[in-house]
Amino acid sequence: MVEALKNSRGLELERKRIGSNFLGILNDLKRRPEDAAKELGVSLAEINSIIEGKQELSFDLVSKAIKIWPVNTRDFFIVRDDCETGIKIMTATESKDSSRIMDRAGKPYYEYRDTAMSSVAPFRPEWIMELCVVDDNDPNNKSVQWNNGHFMHQFTYFIGEVNFYYISPTGEKKVGLMNTGDSVYITPFVPHTFATRKGASKNGLILALTYGNKLTGEVQQELSSVSPILSKEYVLDFSNKNKAFGSLLSFHRNNTNVTINDLATRVKISKEKIESFENGSSSPSFEEITKFASALRINTRELFPNDLIENNVILQKYNEGEKWFFPESTKSYEFIELATTSNLPFSKAFEVNVLDSNGEKFDLKVGLHQYVYNLGDKDLQLNWIFDGEKHQKTLQPNDSAYIKPFIEHNFRGEGKILILRVGGKSTGDAQIELSFVGKPNVERAINEMMLWFDPTGKN
Secondary structure, three states, rough: OOHHHHHHHHHHHHHHHHHHHHHHHHOOOOOOHHHHHHOOOOOOHHHHHHHHOOOOHHHHHHHHHHOOOOOOOOOOOOOOOOOOOOOEOOHHHHHOOOOOEEEEEEEEEEEEEOOOOOOOOOEEEEEEOOOEEOOOOOOOOOOOOOOOOOOOEEEEEEEOOOEEEOOOOOOOEEEEEEEOOOEEEEEEOOOEEEEEEEOOOEEEEEEEEEEEOOOOOOHHHHHHHHHHHHHHHOOOOOOOHHHHHOOOOOOHHHOOOOOHHHHHHOOOHHHHHHHHOOOOOOOOOEEEEEEEEHHHOHHHHHHHOOOOOOEEEEEEHHHHHOOOEOOOOOOOOOEEEOOOOOOOOOOOEOOOEEEOOOOOOOOOOOOOEEEEEEOOOOOEEEEEEEEOOEEEEEEEOOOOEEOOOOOOEEEEOEEEEEEEOOOOOOOHHHHHHHHHHHHHHHHOOOOOOOOOOOOOOOO
16 A cells, blocks of 8 residues: 555656646747647647646657657656655665576676666666686687677676776777776777686676766767767867867867957967967967967866876776775775776765764765665665655665765665766756756756746736
């Protein structure tokens, strides 16, 4: 009965979110409910009922809408929230029940198991056992079966004696000899594979967490609609910092239809010098960058390339990571930094030792989506607060959890966990734009609640 009520409330909330989204679309199109009713061939009562969340938005109505309005089918649907209390847990037993063996070249190669996933999370984490055992560390070992690379970024945590194979940008096959606690970051489309080393006491394991960044979803769809050929024009030369700046400057200058001569006049920098910036043969000073930004009416940050040009594969041994305690007052956690890349500033990975602490304070709260895996052999208590209500769950060994951003929580007991934090879509430029919109308008930005004007008038 209780579960049925929860499901009923969930469906009601989902209809209301869809209704608010529908009203937002009408506002964007400058349609009143009565205009929508007339153009879609339905009653005003039906349109209002959808907006109020009392009636489902039918696919037939969406099909009519996309034929007469400049909108897409996916515009009408929302992300389903399967994490109603802010945290979703998957037990080790549930994970084991998802087991499936993947063959390569006619032989068992991997055992896959799901770990904690959510419809609102940006990552897809998997437990993977390496069933292939290699008798040497040759990257050209014929027993090793390669993948084609994949679209998602990947963070990998190693348990046991595992060989990590990958192909460098020059096409060279390489191998990293990884052990428990080691980690690696892999950029999209890098071919790679894993195998257990001969002599290991048991098959090696990896926790492979794949996740999208800014290219997934709406961006991917936009690039597809622009066309694969034209979309290549978005790709700038980021082979080094000078060329990266030159590419950014040229991109923004061309978007403004400003010639190099015009730009030279505006910033009082010679044409020849600007040309040297754009071709990457010299680098500008900070003062020169600010002049360019002002002349092109953009923020200075838009002209700054990455500080580092990093490898597409970053391997990190366990003893190479920075270590620190948190918080200062209780030292309840020891953080060990794992493989990361500066190219993804909102992606963070840690091994965390949970130390004995009896404090009730919710001492963890971060603005990123979080994945947690209990690496140790002891139970841990996960405590959190959501919508004013306190919750507590036990994380047994090999249990995993997803935690929404900004959930106040803590871990209590003694043990070891893996934490991966990913920013999703609401960080970076989206966060900056939301900050300009302001806190009073956030709810309307998410769920539109009113027409863009008052039909009765407003003085």
